[in-house]
Amino acid sequence: MLRKYWWKALSVIILIYVFIAGLTVPLSPGIERVAPTSVRTGDEFSLEVLGYNSRYDKGGPVRAWLKLDNERALEASSVQVQSGRRLTALFRIPEYLPVDRRVQDFTLILDNEADGTSVLPSAVFVTQDSIDPEMGRKAWVNSPVQDLHEEWAMTFPFRNILSETIRNTYFHVPLWFAMIFIFIASVVNSVRYLRGGSLEADNKAQAYTRVGILLGILGLTTGAIWARNTWGAYWSGDVKQNMTAIALLIYFAYFILRAVFEDPEKKARISAVYNIFAFVALIPLIYVIPRLTDSLHPGSGGNPAFGSQDLDNTMRMVFYPAVIGWTLLGFWMGNLLYRMGRLRLKLMDAL
Amino acid sequence: MGFKQENPIFAPMEILKEIGFLLRKEIRLELRTSYAISGILLYVFSTIFIVYTAFQKIQPNVWNALFWIIILFASVSAVVKSFVQENSARQLYYYSLANPISILLSKIIYNIILLLALSLLTWLGFSFVAGSPVRDTGQFFLALLLGSAGFSITFTFIAAISSKADNNATLMAILSFPLIIPILLTLIKLSANALRLMQDTAVQNDIFILLAIDLMLLGVGLALFPFLWRD
Structure with a gap:
């Protein structure tokens, strides 16, 4: 009986596994939203971050970057953790950006030992008061995103809208x-x-x-x-x-x-x-x-x-x-x- | 022409000759009893007139939609009679004389000619009362040509299926409308481009899709028709 109908039993077992694993495995830590989302050049501002499934209060200091592109990023001068899900990061945007676009989006990257790295693409939009890529390139102080924690956990990825x-x-x-x-x-x-x-x-x-x-x-x-x-x-x-x-x-x-x-x-x-x-x-x-x-x-x-x-x-x-x-x-x-x-x-x- | 069903040898020349004969027969039959084609023309022109009096001033995007809807319904009613206008005894006689492939192909070719003429007349009539917003005539004509081919292949095959049932006109509509939607959507896009309602840089993509769908349906139709005709 089982020799002939093994695939029926298999389908039930697989689907039970799919239901249990699919519905119970947690999502990996992510960034739900930030405020403010739009700033101007030359601003010094504190970015409020609301995390999802995150543990900012555990496992060492949290570092934060606003990434312009693959090479260039700004690091937060200080990060204050309020709770596991809330933190405030202090950023300063330079007077000029090294791009000739009026509005430039930055990707927020957070990293700590407990959660590993979490990313929010296009988190902050910076409006340039006056555009001068040459000046921006000269004045840019680069703090590359590095020494990230690679955490492997049994989690599903966190995607912002999903x-x-x-x-x-x-x-x-x-x-x-x-x-x-x-x-x-x-x-x-x-x-x-x-x-x-x-x-x-x-x-x-x-x-x-x-x-x-x-x-x-x-x-x-x-x-x-x-x-x-x-x-x-x-x-x-x-x-x-x-x-x-x-x-x-x-x-x-x-x-x-x-x-x-x-x-x-x-x-x-x-x-x-x-x-x-x-x-x-x-x-x-x-x-x-x-x-x-x-x-x-x-x-x-x-x-x-x-x-x-x-x-x-x-x-x-x-x-x-x-x-x-x-x-x-x-x-x-x-x-x-x-x-x-x-x-x-x-x-x-x-x- | 001998008794073809017994020898399945594929003879292209023979088939071409048969198609020529059958095509001539179809056209002669149509001209002899011209009530079918004049009925459809009457349908097309009265629809155009109803649409015109209802809308008065027709915007190009509405023109595009109405044009294809008129063509769609006219095509269905033009093709539906393909396999039922002659009685079944005479059909059996044709099948005993000719290869089923040439019977289907001759009907498809005949319907392409019929639908192309029909859509050109619709274009003419519609332009006469409502003006023609067509900017790229060559492209619009290509859309009509590909559309006639796609409609003819799909509707002729579905007409062959639904001719097996008693209430075939209803069945024809039920079976063919969902199947024609991909072709119709691509056609509307292509003709919107010819009307300059949108600028599509990848127009050859749409043409290629239409050609691919047409050829694929033609191939499957030809492969399946030998199973369909016998009763």
Whole structure:
């Protein structure tokens, strides 16, 4: 029994692991917000920092930098720690900056022994009263960012807008992967039917399509909830959202087509033809058009791709199992559905 | 022409000859019973007139959207009859004479010609009452050409599927509208560029996408059609 159905048990075990690890592993320390966010050249100001999951009061002194680019940075002259999550850093911006832009953004970098390094990109915007890059280059006192603490902990990365919603990576993204695998299985069965397969192959194709639609709806829902918390609305008219909605319409049409025909052989043949045609029409929908249009999703429209930046090693330890787990669960559901369909076919023969 | 289903040998010259014959047959059939094409023309011109009286002054971006919506509905109603205008006994006779690939290809080519003529007439009629905001005529014509090809390939194949059902006009709309959206969106973008509603530096990208989608659907359609026609 276990020898035959090991993959069902595996899917359950993997998904339990995904739920526990995905929802309980803490986020790494990060910077939630700072004030003030905009200053002028020549200002001496104290920057109030609100950390997330941080322990500024433990583990040695905290150092702070405002980074201009990869070589140039300003170090805080003093850092006062109020509590684990709050500190104030004193910075002085020189009269002239070594850039010819009117407004220059600085990245805030904090470092201490307990938390390691945390970064807030474009934390402070400096407006130049008068622009003179030459003067700025001469007067610049560089204090490079160095001697950082490399802390490795079992944490998920802190991303500013995402914060805790980063955990949705284990539900939203793998559900799409699983949906595509299931739809591929469905098309394979449709091809098998057309190449002289039995009604069994058609039965499998329709069962997998059903599961694929379910996974698609779940992917769309988890995405909409995520979008509500990060982009501000459930539906932002993003190209991937629109294309997914169309893809689901195409597959709903598949079931309408099936309902039209009475004769099971005819139903199987024509819906198999449509299934393959629809799958091919789906490829530009999912893979080509979103890549060529601006999208709010990572990896398009100038947003960073889903790579080393967003998916660190700890996340990979949950993400890849999640893909396998959801896919296996999808196949299990498909398995139940086609066994049900087989019973129905048998019943029709008997009657 | 012999009985082709028994020998699956692929003969390009034979197919080309068959397509020529079938195409001539389609055109002759259309001209003989011209009620279909005149019905669609009547539909197009009355829609244009309704749109014109409703909007009076049409902005270029509205013009673009309305133009493609008129083309979309006219195309569906033009193509839907492809496989049902002749009775099934005569269709069976064609299938016994010719390769199914040449039957599908001849219908697709015929529909491309029909839809291109239809969209040119729509353009003419729409420009007559509402003015033409098209700035780049060559590009707009290219959009019409690629659009006719994409619509024809998709709708002809879906017409072949839905002709197998009794209530085929409804099924045609349900099956084809979601499938046509990627093509339609790219077309609207391309023609917005021809109307100078937006400046797209990567126009050849859109053209390439349209061509790729058209060719891909054509390939799959040709591969699948032999499974579809027999009853």
